[in-house]
Every structure is written in structure tokens, then in C-alpha cells.
Amino acid sequence: MVRILLAGALGKMGRVVSQCVSEREDCQIAAGIDIAGPAEGLPFPLYRSIGECPLEGDVIVDFSHPSLLGEILRFAREKKVPAVICTTGLSPEQVSEIRESAKEVPIFFSANMSLGINLLSALAQKAAQVLGGQFDIEILEKHHNQKVDAPSGTALMLADAINEVADGRYEYVYDRHSVRRKRGKEELGIHSVRGGTIVGEHEVIFAGRDEVLTLSHSATSKEVFAVGAVNAAVFLAGQKPGLYDMASLL
Template identity: 40%
Template sequence: MIRIGVLGAGGRMGQAIIAEIQAAPDCILAGGVERAGHAMCGTPLGEGMVICANAAPVAHKADVLIDFTSPVALEENLRAAQDGKSAILIGTTGLQPRHHALIDAAAKSIPVLQAANTALGVTLLAALVEQAARALDASWDIEIVELHHRHKVDAPSGTALYLGEAAARGRGAPLSELRLPAHEGMTGPRRGGGIGFAALRGGSAAGDHRVILAGEGERIELGHVAENREIFARGAVRGARWVAKQKPGRYAMADMFRDALSKAAS
């Protein structure tokens, strides 16, 4: 049995993940954590547990933590995972370079799976985007369009940036070199070989992502539509199962897929 602790247990994603854990025959909920003062703190989770405001005790009981909180909580959550010697899956988006440096440091002592998106289909989409960008030359423009619910705070989304990084790998350069400024006002001719982003916000959209590769007289569109949050919860629990069994290091959802394909072929 895999013992899983949920950080951000009071949010919509946290609640979906808890439901997925409780429905899984091979998983046990080790506890839930929210920020101090959150309305869900003290809410019962069953088996004598309540949502608490301290990640450390949960980390000591868990094989793996699933973190869907905020960038400001990441350092404390990583510290708790290291102290409890538990693996951690990080689904938090909006991370900055200093957050990635913290993840790199933690990965020296515990297994860390950092995922901009835990939906299994998005991992496959990124692989397709990288292949397409590699096969097509710089005369094909790349634009990434994403739509999320009105409450999402980071833009472009972590998933859009993840897809942009896949396209940049296909083009053989870092995204920081290829990313175009936002299309607004008098933009002039589009820079060849660049990667553009458009972020849309509204309603209750769980997450729509479309990668447009536009050439002269033809266009390829690759996309993924999230119809509900359960797909992210399902992928997060699958990722948690996998990373809990790994050696210390930094991993991505694609590593889990490669591992599964390797075992299937052997």
C-alpha cells in the first residue's frame, strides 16, 4: 500500500486527489494539509484525521506527498518532505527559477516528480509537439493558446509553458530565446522561428491547450481538452505511486511513461 499525503487538501484539486486516493485499492490517505487560517483546517478526513496546518507530521507518515499549493509554500513543503524522507510530486505551477533551484537541491536526497500538468494526455501531447517542431523548419510559426477558469492566477499556464519548452526542444534552442513577447498593439512582422503564447481566462474551464503550427497555405493543430479535474487527480495519484518507488532525483511525467514502456517491452 502507498501512503499518500495531500498538500493543498482544502482546494478543488486537493479534494479531487483525496477522493481518488480513497477510491484506490492500493493507496492510503496519510493526511491532508492546508495553510494556517484556511477555512478547511480542522475538516475531518476520516479515520481520526483532520486537515491540519503542518506538513511535517504528514510527511513522516507518508511514502509520498502530492503538492498542489502555491509557489510561496514550496520551500516549506520540500523541507517537510526531506525531513520525513518522503517522495514528493509537485503539481504547483507559476514556479520561478529560484523554486526550481530548491527542487534541484531537494532531489539530491529524495525523489521529486515535478509536473506542470499531471493529465496523462498532456504528457503525450508534449511529445507530439516536440516531434512536430523538430520535423518542421522555422518557416512554420508556433502559437500556443490556452483557456482556463476565471480564478487561475498565472498566465501563460504552466502547461502552456511546458508545451512551449517541448516545441523549443524540437527547434534545438531554449524557450527563453524563442519566446515572443505578447501580441498587443503594433507588433510589426512576426519574428521567424519564435514561439508565441495567448492566455484566455473565463468561466469554469478546467484547461484547454492548443498548439498551432502555421505554415504557408497549411496549418497543423495539436490540442488537449480537460473536461474535469478528475483527470489531473488520476494522473497525480499514478505519478505518486511511481515516484514513491524511485531513487532520489528529479523526475517528470515523461520519465514515468518511459519507464512503463520499457517494462512493457521487456
């Protein structure tokens, strides 16, 4: 039985993860961490910070806030507890801290925990290898009106995957209205839409001469991300120090 320390337990994703875990037999929530606590009616103890948590756990699942990442990684290193980092909107410096921490403890880090999104990333890479140089590439992402970061971490993950097979030649462009010029061949446009209750939609558009190829993924509930995170937690418990991602799990 894998014991999970759930950071961000009272948030939307934290509650979905808790429900997902309650329906499984291979793991349980040992404790929750959330600055909004305390709360009644939870099936596990809740602490306002991970440093206050006296309970042992086998793995941390983090769906909290970027500002808490440093504290969570320090706890993971000190206690030698693996961590699944699911929080988005991280800075390049924070990503570097994740990579450094992975030298001491197992860290699972992915901008999106959905199996379908990670397949989309692989398909986009293949399409870029075949069509790159002949087709313009644009990424469109749509999310609910409560999401604060833009573009989404998943959109950047897709862009990075494409740029990886293109030897890094693409320049990311987010704001075309400020510059009046034709599109450059080595631009990769990334566009954000925020509205309503859209869970998450991503499109990778390859636009060529007289033809357009579109690869897309749509999430209809947050449960797909919760299932991926819990699967990652069960996988990560007992692993050696290192940086893991969805490819490792698959």
C-alpha cells in the first residue's frame, strides 16, 4: 500500500485526486497539506504546511502552488521521500531546482499527467520531423476562466517537444499584435484562450500550402490528470533517485 502525502489537498485537483485514491486498493492518502486548512470531514489528517506533517509517507503528490515548490522539494530531500510534481506555471529556475533535487530523490515531473496529451506530444514530434520547414506550426490552448498562467504548461511542453526534434530552431511567439510583419518561417506561435469551464483543449496546427494538418486533444474532466498523477505516485514509490516523466511510466 503506497502512502501519499497530498499537497494542495483542498484545491480542485486535490479533491479529485482524493476521490480517485479512495476508489483504489494500491494506495491511500496518509495526510493532506493545504494552507487553506483546517477542514472537517476529510478521511485523512490535514496540515497547513508540509513541514508540520509528522506522518510518514511513501511519496508526495503536489497539486498546490508554484510558491510552495521550494518547501516541498526541501522536505523531499531531507526525508528522502519521492515527489510527483504536478503544479504548473513554474519558472525556469524552479524547473532547474526540480532537476537538481532529482539527483538526491526520485522526482516525477510532467507538464501534463494525461496519457493522451503525452501521445499527442509524440505525434507532434513525428509530424514536425516530416513536415518541418514546409509547414508553419501553431499551438492553440484553451482553459477555464480561473486559470492564471498563460500559455499553459502543456502548450509549452508541446512546443518544446517539437523544438527538440527541430534542433531548437523555432522561436516562440506569443503576441503578434504588437509587431506588424509577416510570419517568419522559424516562428512557432502559441495562443491562449480563457473562458467558461473548459477543462483543457490543445491543438497543434501544421499549416502548409493548400493543406492543414491539426492534431488535437480535449479533456472533459480533471479526472484524467488525477489518474495519471496517482499512477505516477504508485510507480515512483521505491524508485532510485532520478528525474522521471510520463515516458518512464509508459
